[in-house]
Amino acid sequence: MSDIRLRNVRKVYPGAAEATIPGLSLDIGAGELCVLVGPSGCGKSTLLRMVAGLEEVTDGEINIAGRQVNDLEPARRDISMVFQNYALYPHMTVHGNMAYGLKNRGMPKAEIAEKVGTAARMLGLADYLDRKPRQLSGGQRQRVAMGRAIVREPAAFLFDEPLSNLDAKLRVKTRVEIRDLQQRLGTTSIYVTHDQQEAMTLADTLVVMNAGRVEQIGPPMEIYARPASLFVAGFIGSPPMNVLAPGTGAALATAAGIERAAGHAVVGVRPEDLRAQPGGPLAVTVRVVERLGATANVHGVLDDGASEVIASLSGTDLPGPGEVMHLGVNPADLHLFDHASGQRLECAGA
Amino acid sequence: MARLVALEVHVLTKKVTFSHRWLPYLLVAPQIAITLVFFIWPASQALYQSVLRQDAFGLKTEYVGLANFAKLFNDPLYLQSFYTTITFSALVAGVSMAVALVLAVMADRVVRQATTYRTLLIWPYAVAPAVAGVLWWFLFNPTIGIAAYALDALGYDWNHYVDGGDAMTLIVVAASWRQVSYNFLFFLAGLQAIPKSLTEAAAIDGAGPLKRFVTIQLPLLSPTVFFLLVVNVVYAFFETFGVVHATTDGGPGQATTILVYKVWRDAFQGLNLGSSAAQSVVLMAIVIALTAIQFRFIERKVEY
Numbered sequence: 302m303s304d305i306r307l308r309n310v311r312k313v314y315p316g317a318a319e320a321t322i323p324g325l326s327l328d329i330g331a332g333e334l335c336v337l338v339g340p341s342g343c344g345k346s347t348l349l350r351m352v353a354g355l356e357e358v359t360d361g362e363i364n365i366a367g368r369q370v371n372d373l374e375p376a377r378r379d380i381s382m383v384f385q386n387y388a389l390y391p392h393m394t395v396h397g398n399m400a401y402g403l404k405n406r407g408m409p410k411a412e413i414a415e416k417v418g419t420a421a422r423m424l425g426l427a428d429y430l431d432r433k434p435r436q437l438s439g440g441q442r443q444r445v446a447m448g449r450a451i452v453r454e455p456a457a458f459l460f461d462e463p464l465s466n467l468d469a470k471l472r473v474k475t476r477v478e479i480r481d482l483q484q485r486l487g488t489t490s491i492y493v494t495h496d497q498q499e500a501m502t503l504a505d506t507l508v509v510m511n512a513g514r515v516e517q518i519g520p521p522m523e524i525y526a527r528p529a530s531l532f533v534a535g536f537i538g539s540p541p542m543n544v545l546a547p548g549t550g551a552a553l554a555t556a557a558g559i560e561r562a563a564g565h566a567v568v569g570v571r572p573e574d575l576r577a578q579p580g581g582p583l584a585v586t587v588r589v590v591e592r593l594g595a596t597a598n599v600h601g602v603l604d605d606g607a608s609e610v611i612a613s614l615s616g617t618d619l620p621g622p623g624e625v626m627h628l629g630v631n632p633a634d635l636h637l638f639d640h641a642s643g644q645r646l647e648c649a650g651a
Numbered sequence: 652m653a654r655l656v657a658l659e660v661h662v663l664t665k666k667v668t669f670s671h672r673w674l675p676y677l678l679v680a681p682q683i684a685i686t687l688v689f690f691i692w693p694a695s696q697a698l699y700q701s702v703l704r705q706d707a708f709g710l711k712t713e714y715v716g717l718a719n720f721a722k723l724f725n726d727p728l729y730l731q732s733f734y735t736t737i738t739f740s741a742l743v744a745g746v747s748m749a750v751a752l753v754l755a756v757m758a759d760r761v762v763r764q765a766t767t768y769r770t771l772l773i774w775p776y777a778v779a780p781a782v783a784g785v786l787w788w789f790l791f792n793p794t795i796g797i798a799a800y801a802l803d804a805l806g807y808d809w810n811h812y813v814d815g816g817d818a819m820t821l822i823v824v825a826a827s828w829r830q831v832s833y834n835f836l837f838f839l840a841g842l843q844a845i846p847k848s849l850t851e852a853a854a855i856d857g858a859g860p861l862k863r864f865v866t867i868q869l870p871l872l873s874p875t876v877f878f879l880l881v882v883n884v885v886y887a888f889f890e891t892f893g894v895v896h897a898t899t900d901g902g903p904g905q906a907t908t909i910l911v912y913k914v915w916r917d918a919f920q921g922l923n924l925g926s927s928a929a930q931s932v933v934l935m936a937i938v939i940a941l942t943a944i945q946f947r948f949i950e951r952k953v954e955y
Contacts, residue, residue, distance in 0.1 A: 353851075353855060354854075354855075355851050355854070355855075374854070375851070375854045375855045376854060376855060376856070376857035376858070376859075380855065381855060381856075382851075382852070382855050384848045384851070384852060385848075386846060386848055388846065388848035388849050388851065388852040390849060390852075390853075390867060391871065392870045392871060401853070401856050401858075401866075402855075402856035402857055405856055405857035405858050405862065406857050449852075449856075453856075
């Protein structure tokens with residue numbers, strides 16, 4: 302099986318004052334789907350392109366299936382990539398697109414036809430093999446791009462925001478298909494996205510990146526439950542974690558019996574962890590209520606006047622705009638971060 | 652049906668309304684005047700002259716019907732000129748497009764100082780064909796030309812005054828040189844319109860640089876290639892008079908007498924106005940045909 306290892310990988314673009322990626326190490330186990338997530342410009346695509354061989358590695362080492370690939374051509378790295386715009390060859394048919402990589406490797410025609418046929422059936426493209434990409438819908442094009450990636454049976458799949466050109470509904474559907482396919486094939490994958498929901502749902506291992514650095518690596522639920530920094534807390538989870546004003550946060554923490562919070566900690570609470578509690582410690586003046594169906598997001602301002610909070614509440618008995626409601630939170634659900642560094646403080650064990 | 656089409660045109664095109672009734676006519680008047688004076692009038696003159704025969708002193712003119720045309724197509728010199736022109740335009744189109752494509756592919760890869768290279772490569776287009784002709788004439792002059800001297804040093808006795816092949820080479824080079832810039836611009840734009848991810852995908856799919864170019868970039872460039880082919884053939888057919896006139900004068904013998912050059916020489920040196928007019932009518936038919944081909948295919952875009 303094939304794992305991917307990055308050792309102190311650095312990327313400095315020629316002429317740039319600062320490194321895009323100042324030095325990053327990452328281990329991706331065989332068969333794992335690793336999602337790189339972060340805001341645009343955080344270096345996640347650059348990292349993926351370095352693994353693919355489309356960007357030069359300034360420093361460090363990239364290993365795919367135990368082989369150092371730094372100086373190998375993309376074609377010789379045994380990877381395939383799905384691009385954001387699919388990068389289908391517009392002058393070739395669906396069959397031609399999927400067969401191109403095999404043809405270039407000198408595979409006999411009969412074998413190519415068989416492999417393309419298998420992949421096409423797997424993706425529901427069997428009836429479209431003679432069509433040109435422009436005769437296909439967005440979702441079908443996406444699947445052709447997937448087909449082109451899987452027919453080669455590479456050691457690793459690389460996905461560069463493959464769903465961002467699809468509409469919301471199709472994106473959710475295709476997301477499931479990609480996950481299912483990847484699990485069935487058991488191929489090690491790196492998946493780049495800026496969508497935290499996509500990242501959460503797809504990942505075996507989630508890598509949250511910011512400014513070329515890894516903020517946190519771990520299983521998605523662990524990152525959700527224990528974000529390592531304020532940045533991760535704000536990025537993972539939707540709506541994002543509420544960060545309370547220092548006074549309010551400290552009061553809340555002290556009331557919950559967490560001594561360290563006094564003074565130098567920032568306190569955060571996830572919207573889902575807030576609950577309506579008559580006489581609860583947080584008095585919120587409601588501004589907007591967004592009803593999502595099963596739950597509703599209640600946006601408001603705390604009575605300290607400085608903290609804006611969102612509470613994700615269920616039930617139908619919701620306040621209207623301008624009303625004051627009281628919220629409570631379980632002490633175990635408080636997240637504490639260092640005021641200066643933004644790093645998580647491990648003491649909220651109450 | 653016609654009404655339906657008219658309605659559609661009306662809906663699709665933005666209708667501009669003028670407050671004054673005569674203003675639109677006034678605005679198009681200069682263009683119409685230019686077309687009338689410099690195209691319609693000379694063209695109709697040529698059509699008229701092509702059915703006449705005039706004596707050398709212009710004293711007597713008689714109507715001869717299509718005799719001028721019949722004579723032309725039975726004239727081995729004219730047919731030879733046709734052949735020369737086809738060779739010449741095929742070579743000009745081929746050479747200028749091939750060189751331009753190579754330059755465009757290389758310029759497409761340049762990252763730093765790209766604009767400098769581009770500007771330098773576009774410059775020759777600003778040189779008038781006659782000036783370009785003189786320039787190359789000097790370079791290849793068998794007595795004083797530096798290129799002729801260099802060829803001589805390599806053991807080739809260059810003399811375009813004597814050797815028809817040399818003369819053809821000279822006008823092809825002189826005519827192509829300028830056209831390379833024009834073709835380069837279109838090829839570069841065409842190459843840059845191809846998404847980078849396509850070549851990257853092909854690289855991952857195991858295609859080397861040459862294979863990528865042949866199987867991905869070139870097919871996607873085919874509309875540009877076709878467009879330039881027509882443009883270059885039109886150029887070689889009709890706009891190269893200056894080049895020929897400044898370098899070889901159609902010689903040696905008839906070796907570089909292309910059709911446009913023959914039109915001029917038969918009229919102003921041979922004073923055979925009827926034949927010359929008939930020749931220009933033939934050329935007119937060719938340019939109309941080429942333009943029609945271009946419109947028909949370019950409008951529809953070459954499909955890939």
